[in-house]
Amino acid sequence: MDATHAADPSDPASAFAQEAANFRELLSAGRSPVFLQLFDFLLSRSQDERAPKEVEIALAVFGKDGAEGAVGDSAVRVYVHRLRKRLDDHYAGRAGHRLHIPKGEYRILLSAQTAAAMPDTTVRWPGLPRWRVSTYIGVIALLLAANIAIWWLVAPARPPGDPALQLRSTSFWHPLALDKPSLVVTGDAFLLAEAEQQKDIKRLILDPAIRSRSDFGSYLTNHPDAFYSLYDLDLHYTPVGTAVATWSILPVVHALHSARGSEPLLVPSSRLRPAALESNDIVYVGRLSSLGLVAPPLFQASGFTWDQADGILKDRRSGKAYSDVPPSGQESQLRRDYGYIASFSVPSGRHILVIAGLGDRGVESMAQLVTNPVEIGQLAGQRAATRSFEALYEVKSMDNVALDRTLLLVRPLRSAAPMPARPRSGR
Structure with missing residues (x-):
C-alpha cells in the first residue's frame, strides 16, 4: 500500500474504506465504467447478510435489458471473474490488508496478510536466476500440458476391454x-458488444438469430442503424x-x-x-x-x-x-x-x-x-x-x-x- 494511502491497521472499517478508495481510483484511471459500477455495487452490498444474486447485479450494472437477456447471468460471471483477477493483480506480492471477492459469492471482503505469513515467492536453484513462483508454476503447467499432448498423440492402443x-x-x-x-x-454462442461512442461497452448481447460473424454481417445489412452501436469483438460464450x-x-x-x-x-x-x-x-x-x-x-x-x-x-x-x-x-x-x-x-x-x-x-x-x-x-x-x-x-x-x-x-x-x-x- 502506498504511504499516501495508509490506513489504521487496528481499525478494519478504516482499512476497508481506504483499500476501497485506492482500488476505485485505479478503476477510474482505467476508464472502465462497467467495472467501476460493478465494484461500487458489490461494495455497497458487502455488509448485507445476503450476497446479491446474479439477476440483481445484472439489473444494477447492465440495466433492465441486460438482466432479461439470455446473456445476463453469463455477463455477470464474466465481469466478476475479471474484477476478481484485477484485485489479485493489484495485490500481487503485497503484505497487509487487501480486498477480495470470495469464490461462489458476489461481495467484497477485507482480509489481512502479514509479511511473515506470505509465502516465499521465489524459487532458488544453484546457478539459476530467481524465478517467481507464479512464473515457475506457469512453466510447469506448460510442460505438463505438453506432456499430456505428447501422450495423447503417441499413447498405445487401448486394450479390448477398455x-x-x-x-x-x-x-x-x-x-x-x-x-x-x-x-x-x-x-457456444456468438456475443455482440453494445458500445457507446465506439468506446465503452454498455452490455453484451446474445441474439439466437446471430450465430456467427457471417450472420452479423447480414444483420447489419438489414439494420444499418446498428453499425455504430453493435460490434464484433470475437467473443464467444460456452x-x-x-x-x-x-x-x-x-x-x-x-x-x-x-x-x-x-x-x-x-x-x-x-x-x-x-x-x-x-x-x-x-x-x-x-x-x-x-x-x-x-x-x-x-x-x-x-x-x-x-x-x-x-x-x-x-x-x-x-x-x-x-x-x-x-x-x-x-x-x-x-x-x-x-x-x-x-x-x-x-x-x-x-x-x-x-x-x-x-x-x-x-x-x-x-x-x-x-x-x-x-x-x-x-x-x-x-x-x-x-x-x-x-x-x-x-x-x-x-x-x-x-x-x-x-x-x-x-x-x-x-x-x-x-x-x-x-x-x-x-x-
Whole structure:
C-alpha cells in the first residue's frame, strides 16, 4: 500500500474504506465504467447478510435489458471473474490488508496478510536466476500440458476391454465411420458488444438469430442503424456444463479414432462451416439452443420441434412441451432439466451424434450416459434404438447437482432431407 494511502491497521472499517478508495481510483484511471459500477455495487452490498444474486447485479450494472437477456447471468460471471483477477493483480506480492471477492459469492471482503505469513515467492536453484513462483508454476503447467499432448498423440492402443472401445459396439457410437477426423462440436454462442461512442461497452448481447460473424454481417445489412452501436469483438460464450461434458466426451472419441490412426478435431458450433456437415462425422456436445448448423438436419428428422426464442422442445405427436426454466423463486430447490441424444445420418452419408440438453444438468447427464458402456448398451438394446434414433431423458437435480435421470422416450428418426443452400453474406 502506498504511504499516501495508509490506513489504521487496528481499525478494519478504516482499512476497508481506504483499500476501497485506492482500488476505485485505479478503476477510474482505467476508464472502465462497467467495472467501476460493478465494484461500487458489490461494495455497497458487502455488509448485507445476503450476497446479491446474479439477476440483481445484472439489473444494477447492465440495466433492465441486460438482466432479461439470455446473456445476463453469463455477463455477470464474466465481469466478476475479471474484477476478481484485477484485485489479485493489484495485490500481487503485497503484505497487509487487501480486498477480495470470495469464490461462489458476489461481495467484497477485507482480509489481512502479514509479511511473515506470505509465502516465499521465489524459487532458488544453484546457478539459476530467481524465478517467481507464479512464473515457475506457469512453466510447469506448460510442460505438463505438453506432456499430456505428447501422450495423447503417441499413447498405445487401448486394450479390448477398455470401456471407451466397448462403446464402439453400441448403436449410438457404431455409425461413426472414423475414416476421416470426426469433429467434436461444442455448443457456444456468438456475443455482440453494445458500445457507446465506439468506446465503452454498455452490455453484451446474445441474439439466437446471430450465430456467427457471417450472420452479423447480414444483420447489419438489414439494420444499418446498428453499425455504430453493435460490434464484433470475437467473443464467444460456452456454458460450464458444456465444457465439463466435452471434457468427458473427448477421450472416448479419441480412443475410437486411435484404433484407426486418426485424430478428432475440436470446433465451436459458432465456427462450424456448412461444408463440414458434408465431409466429416460430427459429435455435437452442448445445449440445444447452441446447435447452430446442426439444428436444421436434426429437426428435419426429429419427432420434436425446437422453439429457439423460448427454449422449448415440443413433441410433434403429443404436443407436450419441455423446458428447463424453474418456477419463480425455486432456483435452489429440486428442479427438472431434460437431456437429449440423437444418432442419425445426413444425405451426404456422414453421421451426426448429438449429446445435448436444455440446460447444463441435461448436457452433463447425457455425457455421462453415452460414455457409460452399460447404460448406453441398455438403451441400444431397445428395438427403437436403431442406426438413427433419438432419446429424451428427464434429469432431476438439486442445487446444481444431478440426482437421477429417467428415460421418457426413444424412437427411430426419419431420413434427413437435403439441407437448403445457406446464403452467402459479407463479414
